Amino acid sequence: MHKLYREYSVNFKDLHYQDNPLLICNVWDGMSTKIADKLGFQAIGTSSAAISNMLGYEDGENMSFSELCYFVKQIKATSPLPLTVDIESGYSREPQEIAENIISLAKLGVAGINIEDSVVINKQRTLIDAGTFAHLLAEVTALLSDKGVDVFINVRTDVYIVGHSLPAKEAQNRAKIYQQAGADGIFVPCIENSEEIVNLTGCCELPVNVMCMPNLTNFENLKKLGVKRISMGNFLFDNMYRHLEHKLQSVVNSQSFEAVF
Numbered sequence: 001m002h003k004l005y006r007e008y009s010v011n012f013k014d015l016h017y018q019d020n021p022l023l024i025c026n027v028w029d030g031m032s033t034k035i036a037d038k039l040g041f042q043a044i045g046t047s048s049a050a051i052s053n054m055l056g057y058e059d060g061e062n063m064s065f066s067e068l069c070y071f072v073k074q075i076k077a078t079s080p081l082p083l084t085v086d087i088e089s090g091y092s093r094e095p096q097e098i099a100e101n102i103i104s105l106a107k108l109g110v111a112g113i114n115i116e117d118s119v120v121i122n123k124q125r126t127l128i129d130a131g132t133f134a135h136l137l138a139e140v141t142a143l144l145s146d147k148g149v150d151v152f153i154n155v156r157t158d159v160y161i162v163g164h165s166l167p168a169k170e171a172q173n174r175a176k177i178y179q180q181a182g183a184d185g186i187f188v189p190c191i192e193n194s195e196e197i198v199n200l201t202g203c204c205e206l207p208v209n210v211m212c213m214p215n216l217t218n219f220e221n222l223k224k225l226g227v228k229r230i231s232m233g234n235f236l237f238d239n240m241y242r243h244l245e246h247k248l249q250s251v252v253n254s255q256s257f258e259a260v261f
Contacts, residue, residue, distance in 0.1 A: 011082060011111075012043060012082040012084070012111035012112055012152055013112075013152050013184065015042055015043060015082070016152070016184075016185060016207040016228050016229055017207065017228070019223075020219075020223055021219060021222055021223055021227050021228055021229055021230050022042060022043060022228065022229045022230070023041065023042070023219070023230050024041075024043055024044065024045045024084065024209075024229060024230065024231040024232065025039075025041040025043075025044050025045070025232065026044070026045050026046065026047040026050065026231055026232040026233060026234070026236065026237075027044050027045070027046060027047070027075060028046065028047055028050035028051045028054055028071070028237055029051075029054070029071065029074065029075070030074050030075065030077075030078045032237075033074075033075045033078040033079045033081075034078055034079065036079065036081065037078070037079040037081055041081065042081070042082070043081055043082040043083070043084065043111070044075070044079065044081045044082070044083050044084075045083065045084040045085070045086065045112075045114070045231060046068075046071065046072065046075065046083070046084075046085045046086050047086060047232075047233055047234045047237060048063070048068070048086040048087075048088050049233070049234035049237075050234040050237035050238075051063060051067075051068065051071050053234070053237070053238075053241075054237075055067065058123070059088075059120070059234075060088070060120030060123070060125065061088045061089060061091060061119075061120065065087075065091040065101055068085070068087070068091075069104065069105070069108065072085055072105060072108050072110060073108060076108055076109050076110075082111040082112070083109070083110050083111055083112075084110070084111060084112035084113060084114060084152065084154065085105050085110050085112070085113050085114070086113070086114045087101060087102070087105070087113050087114065087115055088115075088116060089115065089116055089118065089119050089120075090102075090115050090140075093119075093136075095136055095139035095140045095143060096143065098115070098136075098140050099139075099140050099143035099144055099147075102140070102144060102149065102151060103144070103147060103149050105151075106149050106151050110151060111151060111152060112151050112152030112153070112154055112184075113151055113152070113153060113154065114154045114155075114156050114187060115137075115140075115153065115154075115155060115156065116155075116156040116157075116158055117130070117133040117155065117156065117157050117158060117174065117178075118158040118161070118162060125158065125161060125162055126162065127158055127159065127162045127164065130170075130173065130174050130177050131177070133178075134177045134178060134180070134181040135181070137153075137155065137178060137181040137182060137183065138181040138182055140153075140182075141153060141181065141182030141183075142182070152184045152185065153182065153183050153184045153185070154183070154184065154185040154186075154187050154209060154229075155178045155183040155185070155186055155187065156187040156188075156189060157170075157171055157174045157175070157178070157186065157187070157188055158189070159171050159174065159188070160188065160189065160190035160191055161189060161190055167191075167196075168191075168193070168196040168199065168200070171186075171188050171191065171196075171200055172199065172200055172203040172204075174186075175188075175200065175203060175204040175206060175208075176203060176204050178206070179204050179205060179206050183206060184206070184207075185206050185207045185208070185209055185228075185229065186200075186204065186206045186207075186208055186209065187208075187209035187210075187211070187229075187231070188200060188208065188209070188210060188211075189210075189211040189233065190211065190213060191210055191213075192213045192214075192215040192216050194217055194221065194225055197210060197222070197225045197226075197227060198225045198226060201225060201226030201227060201228075202226065207228030207229055208226065208227055208228055208229070209227075209228070209229035209230070209231060210222065210227050210229075210230055210231075211230075211231050211232070211233045212230075212231070212232045212233055212235045212236075247259055247260060
């Protein structure tokens with residue numbers, strides 16, 4: 001295998017096998033990246049929902065891939081921290097095009113990507129058949145391997161997001177299938193139950209990524225449950241803009257800037 005781009009990804013992969021879970025700071029622009037860098041995070045990741053919302057789009061590949069690349073360039077120019085990029089469903093349904101998109105990001109210095117096993121059609125998120133997605137994933141990882149591109153492939157399964165009837169069982173099933181297809185990690189957003197988390201971490205060898213949720217236990221307990229990566233999604237971004245709305249409403253109501261200071 002060629003060593004092209006490897007320097008950006010080896011250390012990032014290692015971070016998934018340290019004693020404490022890797023806490024990813026999800027960022028969306030240069031300023032949020034600077035804050036993550038200042039506070040000593042080990043790695044950062046884009047939030048597709050945050051960037052899309054910032055541009056006035058809804059999440060679900062409404063932002064173009066070129067727009068995403070623009071923000072990736074700005075983020076990489078702001079901090080040397082390992083960066084993983086949320087590419088949603090790959091911005092294509094074709095493995096060759098998805099692989100080319102990942103290669104484009106690797107050339108920008110990206111250490112990893114998230115790719116999800118669902119698609120949004122007419123504002124409706126639909127889960128892709130596990131076997132179909134695994135076949136796509138296997139083709140993509142083979143194409144990357146042929147090109148010597150070594151990035152961390154974190155596969156997001158959306159069984160909880162879409163309201164699957166048996167999300168815990170299906171998440172375990174998909175984790176095993178995706179591991180065989182070449183995934184480096186498994187990301188299960190919206191899982192909160194500790195028993196379901198420990199069953200998931202015990203069912204496969206992939207490092208498991210969970211996301212900020214209202215009823216998610218603390219980081220020390222997540223470590224005990226076997227979680228290797230914790231991310232924030234778009235929740236901090238949403239919280240920041242709720243705070244902005246509250247402040248602006250105070251300015252309007254008081255007819256002064258007292259609330260700002």
